[in-house]
Amino acid sequence: MRVALDVPLPGLFDYRCEHSVAVGTRVIVPFGRRHMIGVVVETPAEPALDQASIKAVEQVLDDLPPLPADWLALAGFAAQYYQRPLGEVMLPALPASLRKVSAYQGPRSAGGPVRRSDKRRAAAPATVASEPAPNLNPQQAEAVRAIAAIQGHRTVLLHGVTGSGKTEVYLHAAQSVLERGGQVLFLVPEINLTPQLEQSLRSRLGGPEGPAALAVLHSGLAEGERLRAWLHAQRGQAQVLLGTRLSIFTPLPRLGLIIVDEEHDASYKQQDGLRYSARDLAVWLGRDRGIPVVLGSATPSLESWYHAERGHYLKLSLAQRAREVELPKIRLVDTRRLALQQGFSPQLLDALGARLEHGEQSLIFINRRGYAPVLSCSSCGWISQCPRCSAYTVLHRASGRMAGHRQRLHCHHCGYQAPPPAACPDCGDQDLRPMGRGTQRVEEHLAEFFPQARIARIDADSTRRKGSAAELFAQVHAGQIDILVGTQMVAKGHDFTNLGLVGVLNADAMLFAHDFRAPERLFAQLMQVAGRAGRHVRGGEVIVQTDYPEQPVYQALLRHNYAGFAQYSLAERESIGLPPYAYQALLTAEARELAVALEFLGRARKVLQDLAADCGASLALYDPIPLRVVRVANIERAQLLVESRHRPSLQACLALWMPRLPEAAEGMRVRYQLEVDPLEI
């Protein structure tokens, strides 16, 4: 039999076994000096290897029924598409206790916890108050009808502005699948940000026999909880599986609908190991299972918008806000000729003052944590730098009650920390100054401008302690905070009922990121953060400070015009041949010295060039280039971008290329990884 194992080696491994074993069965096999759990994926009559080097299976695991064929097909597709060994897809997709020999405790272990949890779960629904379903507006009703009318597979792009009631459409679509006995897979970017959604699913879905059984799956769960949810779903007991990207790999025997909320969100892309996009796999899975897939967003990815415009996806729009509150008014403040006070325009300060007077809350959004992005010498221009990375260190004010105003330099790339020097290491001058502003410094300035205001800061630093994010958000919701300062953490999900004003500082920094998706991400992020304003308060307002108000992204934002922005951006992408008009793959190399990484990529490029010529595929191969932050923790990195207008050609070439990379790395101390459909280049 041929077994998939979680090792970074291409291909499968042959083993002997006395009795016949079904494909999809887990087995314990000897591998080198180790014992590993693998998945049987083929049972060919003849092994591909000579008999002598084949070992026997040690144990056939029968604690679970074999993994189903459709699950194996999804894993197989992902392995092929993302160019990784099958075992590296299949095994990490299973809960640890199902893939680790050390955790395996015999056939009863997997059965026990679920029965216990069923008892607990059976009692839970009584405590959940049933919410009445609000009436659908005509657009919502039309969307629900259109989704219900789908026979077999169709991907739907549900484009709905913030507050237009996409969730209501999801709930109706899910309910009708549940009534036919199907299961629903509901993907969200981050589970912690959607307690309200979980609450709605629990209280609203179900029938006369009671609420629908809901399983929740995300990486923050303890192993036992994760196993329980996975088994619940795999046995068909859970009717709804709500989870983050990893949930896409859960077997769901009666899957009838997949919903991907906030489909544009980068969290759907795994950034290490198997670099899959759960959204893209959801579309593939929907097609494979012959069921509808609903992608929802206020700011769809340009890829999804493109497919919808071309008619590949069914486009459904929710243009009006469900509740009778108008969209927030967006103002661009041109900061080029303004005298700013500590980075604040007079317009923003006035607006903050006015909201304070009215007892309304405000949010200052700045996507930069810490006190100041750099510490600099005022006489010679020295700038604080990480000794291990090609990056500046960020000045932080130490946290904790006893820390006072002590400051430290932090590297955001490698975690290096050091106290700031007393004098400039280059010229000895003692006048070292923080340059620029991060959330901590903004918080400090706001306290000076508005001494009477209650100010809170929410960023990765202030929420490091487990549960502190929830605490801070609870204070905001309880009205104990007047001004909230935060990074993108505050942009997602939260429905602030008394928030009237959003101020955006330093938005331009996101435009300068020289990634071609920067404007798209900026637009999505600003729309999202703008959506926090005036959800319940009348006269909601957003003030964006910028040096480039004429930029198309800001002009589109001003008019809440996603469609216009998408049309403009797609035309631009088409004219220069970027995704979605081209398909990309990125080979990244790491070595002690940049020259080694570049040399490897140069050789790899040559190999690919020859391969493409041989099979007549037209690929665009760029020159290997150092990453923008070339050195991180003393490792230097470079990348090679490969592009094609024709996805199958790219796929075919990558499959031929991968096995030839070891020869390109011959004699070099270099590590490399390939990313298909990279989000950042």
Added chain:
DNA sequence: AGCACGCCGACT
């Protein structure tokens, strides 16, 4: 990736 083997420096 693990986990071996293997061949050179500083310790009881």
Added chain:
DNA sequence: GTCGGCGTGCTC
């Protein structure tokens, strides 16, 4: 004398 540094080689 050996404890241990990490180079390199293999795993059905």
